[in-house]
Amino acid sequence: MQLASSGGRRLRHAALAARKLALETGRTVTRKELSAAGREAEKALELRPTLRLVLSELVACWGEQAWDRLLVWPSNDYLESRTGLTERAIRFAIRALTDLQLIVPKDSPNGKRYAIKDLSGEIIDAFGFDLTPLYTRRGEWAALVLEQKQLRQMQKQAFDDVTICRRATEEALGALAQHFPSVDRSELEVRLQDLQGRTPKRSTRTLPSRLLEEWQSLRDHTEETFYEAGSGGIRFRHNKADNKSPSETCNNGFPKKAGAVLQAEQPLEHLSPAVIVEACPTLADFGQPIRDVPDLVRAGRFLRASLGAHESAWNEAVAEIGAVRASIAVIYVLQIYDDDVSSGGNRIKNPGGYFRALIRMVKAGKIDLEVELLAMRRRRMS
Structure with missing residues (x-):
């Protein structure tokens, strides 16, 4: 017709x-x-x-x-x-x-x-x-819009998690190459290149299934390799008898770079390593006891990768406020981020960027790390 x-x-x-x-x-x-x-x-x-x-x-x-x-x-x-x-x-x-x-x-x-x-x-x-x-059909439209918003949020979080894992893996591989060049990294580097090739850009709508799990597995494996290389396969360091004079420093066994920095600065007046450990339980992720200031600096340098912060952020922090305060800032941000995730708030989307912003506020005198950590300790002890 x-x-x-x-x-x-x-x-x-x-x-x-x-x-x-x-x-x-x-x-x-x-x-x-x-x-x-x-x-x-x-x-x-x-x-x-x-x-x-x-x-x-x-x-x-x-x-x-x-x-x-x-x-x-x-x-x-x-x-x-x-x-x-x-x-x-x-x-x-x-x-x-x-x-x-x-x-x-x-x-x-x-x-x-x-x-x-x-x-x-x-x-x-x-x-x-x-x-x-x-x-x-307006109810149907509202439900579809909400579903799309939730899907976009999930995808954004998945890509954020992949970025954090990638940066942490690259930092751990760089640390292995710098401090333990004899350790074989070829398998880890091949896995890293493979995952980088299979990871799509953020402009795509979906992340391939199980890709995030593979990134997390690679990060855990790489960091565990670095940890085992640093501790010689022993989970905790052996306690050795100290027959030296109490006036001598405890920098033996630490990198010369860290020791040189520590000679030029003093720890915060009311913040001993024990106080910081009580305020920030996430220090347990370091896997070694924090007994003195050099331990604190080494923990801050090691845990910086857990924030997804680039090495340039650490170098900037050390240059601006010193290695001790930079390490305390890393530990402080890591604890705040862990509390935020545990509470379900998820307000901190980029802990690495939060760390950079905190360093600049500390330098400008807008935030007192000592006051903040003591307040955090009181809340945790009460």
Whole structure:
């Protein structure tokens, strides 16, 4: 059957399904409410720009009549002038909106769109488009938008976790190459290159399944290799008899770089290593006892990778506030981040960036690390 040139259209199943949707009895819909439903539908269905334009203009034509159907009757010429689209594009958009069950065409005998008036001139009905499905499905749009938001948040968190694992792995491999060059790193480096090649950019919508688990496994393996190399396979250091004079320093066994830094600065007045351990239980991740200031500096340097902070952040911190305060800042941020994750707050999205910001505030005198850690200890002990 040939379609009439005056606007006849083929019957579509989606139009019949959408026609069954109806407003609540006595419900009056305002243009503002209909516009809100339209915006939610655009986001939920991720409509193309052309469909958004046409749907927005159809919604704007609603005159807030007290009818049981939301009818509008703009001509194609009117829609062309409002949207700047061609008639062909408008016809395709109307067909797509019908297939999505957002609108229902209500055709007149001659295929034209117009209003029906009574003897007094009041509009009582119309032939055009029925927007009732768009409004009655507003709960569905809200649920889809919420689901998409949650999915985007999960994807963002997954990519953030991958970035943290990648940086920590690279830092651990760099530390192995610097301090223990005899340790074989070839397998770890091959796994790192393989994961980097299979990890998509953040612009992609989804992260391949189990990829994050592989990154976490590689990070754990690399850090464990570095730890075993540093402790000689022994979980804790042996206690040795100390027959030296109490006035002698305890820098034996530590890198010369750390010792040189410690000679030029003093620990905070009221913060002994024992106090810091009580305030920050996450120091247990270091795996070795914190007995003196050199231990504290070494722990800060080691745990910095756990924040996902780049080595440049550590170098900047040491240059700005010294190795001791930089180490205390690392431990402090790590504890705050751990408390935030444990409480479910998840307010700290980038602990490495938080560490950089903290260092600058400490240098500017806006934050006193000693006061903050003592307050943290009191809260934990109470």
